[in-house]
Amino acid sequence: MSAALFYALAGTGLFSIGLHALLVHRHLLRKILAINVMGGGVFLVLAAMATRNDAALPDPVPHAMIITGIVVAVAATALALVLMLKLTTEAGHAVLPDGKDDNA
Amino acid sequence: MISGMLDIVLALALMGLAWGALASADLFKAIVLFIAFGLVMALVWVRLNAPDIALAEAAIGAGLTGALLLAAYAKLHAASPDTDVDNASRVRGIPFILISVLTLLLTAALGYAVWTLPSDGAGLGNDVAANLDRSGVSNPVTAVLLNFRGYDTLLEVMVLLLALLGAWSLGLSSPRREAAPGLVLDTLSRLLVPLLILVAAYLLWVGAHALGGAFQAGAVLAAAGVLMLLAGWRLPAALAALPLRLVLVAGPATFLLLAVITLLLEGRLLQFYPQWAGRLILFIETTATISIGATLIALFLGAPPNREDRQ
Numbered sequence: 383m384s385a386a387l388f389y390a391l392a393g394t395g396l397f398s399i400g401l402h403a404l405l406v407h408r409h410l411l412r413k414i415l416a417i418n419v420m421g422g423g424v425f426l427v428l429a430a431m432a433t434r435n436d437a438a439l440p441d442p443v444p445h446a447m448i449i450t451g452i453v454v455a456v457a458a459t460a461l462a463l464v465l466m467l468k469l470t471t472e473a474g475h476a477v478l479p480d481g482k483d484d485n486a
Numbered sequence: 487m488i489s490g491m492l493d494i495v496l497a498l499a500l501m502g503l504a505w506g507a508l509a510s511a512d513l514f515k516a517i518v519l520f521i522a523f524g525l526v527m528a529l530v531w532v533r534l535n536a537p538d539i540a541l542a543e544a545a546i547g548a549g550l551t552g553a554l555l556l557a558a559y560a561k562l563h564a565a566s567p568d569t570d571v572d573n574a575s576r577v578r579g580i581p582f583i584l585i586s587v588l589t590l591l592l593t594a595a596l597g598y599a600v601w602t603l604p605s606d607g608a609g610l611g612n613d614v615a616a617n618l619d620r621s622g623v624s625n626p627v628t629a630v631l632l633n634f635r636g637y638d639t640l641l642e643v644m645v646l647l648l649a650l651l652g653a654w655s656l657g658l659s660s661p662r663r664e665a666a667p668g669l670v671l672d673t674l675s676r677l678l679v680p681l682l683i684l685v686a687a688y689l690l691w692v693g694a695h696a697l698g699g700a701f702q703a704g705a706v707l708a709a710a711g712v713l714m715l716l717a718g719w720r721l722p723a724a725l726a727a728l729p730l731r732l733v734l735v736a737g738p739a740t741f742l743l744l745a746v747i748t749l750l751l752e753g754r755l756l757q758f759y760p761q762w763a764g765r766l767i768l769f770i771e772t773t774a775t776i777s778i779g780a781t782l783i784a785l786f787l788g789a790p791p792n793r794e795d796r797q
Contacts, residue, residue, distance in 0.1 A: 411517075
């Protein structure tokens, strides 16, 4: 197995770990971490695919897209954290409701 | 053989840290593991021959995101002291099993899709290499970011500004930190801040032909600002209103102005004359670096710096 394919598969694994945690956990900070891990997985697949053609230098276009993606991810994370803090000051906690036991 | 082992160890560390960050019962520990995850990710980028991404990941992905998460954790703790009690709350029972099974199926499908991709995609590397001498810079990643796909970067700078506007519009107040910084933090910030500003300028300049660029430089600049904020520095009130906003908008506005000018002169968005491209890219990158740095510092603070004075 080539290193490119190996890291691409690792990227899909990271995406799945993140997705699972995003769906399972109710705490919003944990969900924000999970989305970041999912993004890391996607970036890993992109970068691994950029090294496929065994050239001296990998394809720079996916690299530029990943750098763009990292900056957009930190912007989205910062906004999500402020939203979470706003919800906490309004609701008293940062955990999504169960859906069953609190109908209030 | 050795390098293969290294890849396996790095991938396992990545998985383990991601799992630990998302499954550990302690929220603080989760954040620290996530920062470690970002640092291992930076090593993986080096393994994949992507040092530009490694630099961005270490500065932004691990460094700044970590600072943002830790600051948010501290504020969360202050707002809701029982946050560690209910953070373990998660879906249980049949829904949990269902989610796990579906995620496993999706993992298998994604793995199959990646496995069956053709192993020798030509990509755009040759096109970039063929046109590199017309781009005005010799670092291919900078050429793609600022010239060939400049509109991506234009939108990205806008997204950063938009995120800040969103954060500011929520009306939180930045906490007033009365405690004086310790001796170590005080001395360290005095030593490190000038050095960080120098490193940022170097990364900006060298990005045209080697490792570096506007985003890495902006992130290092932001690190200097965050360090100063942690040491108790606050923006003087005279600079907090209009001057700060001008600095935040300078990068996006310059970029947008050049996009409009090139659209009117050339008929295409952000198409530079080859003989002007190098200077224009450096000009855009300089204003973008300052704005990116200021925006990231403002996002760390989470609220306009003058709001606490008004209340």
